[in-house]
Amino acid sequence: MTEKESKKKILGISDEVIEKCVRCGSCRTVCPVFNVTHEEPSVARGKIFLANMINKGNIKLDKEAAGIFNLCATCLRCAEICPLKVDYEKIIISARALCVEKFGLSPEKKAAVFLFSNRELLKALGKVAAPLTKIFTKSSKSPQNRLFPIDIPKIGKVLLPEIKSTPFNDKDRWYSAKGKEKGKVAFFSGCMLNNFYTETAQNVVKVLNALGYSVFVPRDQYCCGAPAFFAGDLKTFEKMKEKNLKTFQNLNVDFVVTACATCGHILKKEYNEPSFKTKELIEVLFENLEELRKWKFPQKVIVTWHHPCHIVRGQKIPKNYPLDVLKVIENIEFVNLEEADNCCGMGGSFKLSHPEISKEIQLKKVRNIEKTKSNFVLTECPGCVMNIAEGLERINSNIKSLHIADILATCID
Ligand code: SF4
Ligand code: SF4
Incomplete structure (x- = not known):
């Protein structure tokens, strides 16, 4: 074991990463969750303090602590404002990974991870649910969304994206550039655009073609793994990453485009694979x-x-x-x-x-x-x-x- 590895503690990260926090409280001024609850466990400072105690073995990770680590929208506003540049994302994901190891995923996270990491299941659900949603839900003012016909107590109106009977990437397809070809790109469309906002996915391709890019949409693409990663289920995340790398690494394209902020974040930061060069649609638009x-x-x-x-x-x-x-x-x-x-x-x-x-x-x-x-x-x-x-x-x-x-x-x- 190297000296660096021996410094890794219970959370799988060294004390140095956690102890960078000087408890200045700047993160309290921007945290949207703290803004609602006004309670210290909601904010990064509270969670980092708890992580420090657990990492040093001063307290044991129990279900209450796990609940605190889950009370975060992972918006990263705390990390952005932090004067010490504490790597909050690393701390919270490590803490959640330990929670998953000890207690498993919570039922709602388990359901989300299971659904999104099973492409065929999502596809089958679309076949069954698409005609039913048209009957049992109402149309919403924003297109491609459906409203529940009744309001839910304490929550009110509930809207869901409209699941489609056929996913956008049901087979490998090339879409040719309009006019002179500027480049070849692959589109990592992601679960939401593939299964729900399929018209948006078509529009992304239309825009890229109009800008001169020929676009390849591979059938063999899977969830980027974000639901698993942010829940702390790193084993499932690694499986999704491996599957996607297998498909995208061998494509003869200039770069991969995504039009989903979370997919882009995961592909760039967590895949971190030089042969899988990713650009967010907004970056391509800005270049044009x-x-x-x-x-x-x-x-x-x-x-x-x-x-x-x-x-x-x-x-x-x-x-x-x-x-x-x-x-x-x-x-x-x-x-x-x-x-x-x-x-x-x-x-x-x-x-x-x-x-x-x-x-x-x-x-x-x-x-x-x-x-x-x-x-x-x-x-x-x-x-x-x-x-x-x-x-x-x-x-x-x-x-x-x-x-x-x-x-x-x-x-x-
Ligand atoms: S802003 Fe940074 S250093 Fe200050 S309390 Fe929050 S995490 Fe700690
Ligand atoms: S990531 Fe967002 S919600 Fe979570 S602690 Fe930081 S500011 Fe608050």
Whole structure:
């Protein structure tokens, strides 16, 4: 065992990583969960203190401690503001991994991980559920989403993305560039765009083709592993990673595009594989600003933008990228959103495990959106699109929540 390895403690990380926290409390000023609960265990400082105690063997990991580690939307606002640059994501994932090792996954996380890591099951569910959802749910103002016909006690209106009977990537397909080919790319469409927002997935391809990229959509792509990773189920995560690497590493393309903030975060940071060069759609759009200046939306519209946590903090993509892109399109008037980079409350399975706190965070987000008086709120994360659409329904707003590809595809003849 090396000296470095011997310093690894109960959580699988060294004391140095944890003890970087000086308990200054800066993370309390930005944490959306703390903002609702006003309790120390909700914030990074409280969780890091607990992790330190466990790592030193001063206290044992029990179910109460596991509950504290789960009380986090992994929005990474704490890590962004931390003056000591404490690697909060590493600490919380290590803590959750230990919780999974000791107690297993909670029922809601188990269900989410099981469903998303079983591609064939999700496909079979789509075949059965797609016709039924049309009958038993109502349409929502934001397209590709469905509303439960009855309100849920303490939660209110509940919206789900519309599951499709056939996934977007049901077979290998090449989509040719429009005009002169600028490059060849593969599209890592992710579970949400593959099975629910399939029209958005088509729109991503349409936009890339119009910009001169030929796009390959491989059938053999799997969940990026984010639900398992953020839940601390690292074994399942590694399996998903291995399967995807097998497919994407051998493709003859210039790079891989994703249009899901969380997939992008995971592919870049956790796969960290040089042969799997990934770009988020918004990065490709920003590289093509000059071309986009020629694009025109069919009528005048006002739009605003929500920054997904996993784009601005997970991938550290500059905040001006989406704003610069939207500002060059003719007929689109861009208005700023207050606290545009604050979490929408989704946080993957956080919404399932802590629905009431998630709702409070969501309502703050959609009230700010409502103040913009825009026609559309755009973003580049299907989870955010869905959660914001639900929040807008809850406050009876007429603003529609869309993926940026849905608006841009409308500019193409
Ligand atoms: S901001 Fe950083 S150093 Fe300060 S309490 Fe939070 S995690 Fe610790
Ligand atoms: S990741 Fe977000 S929710 Fe979790 S402790 Fe940090 S600021 Fe709070």
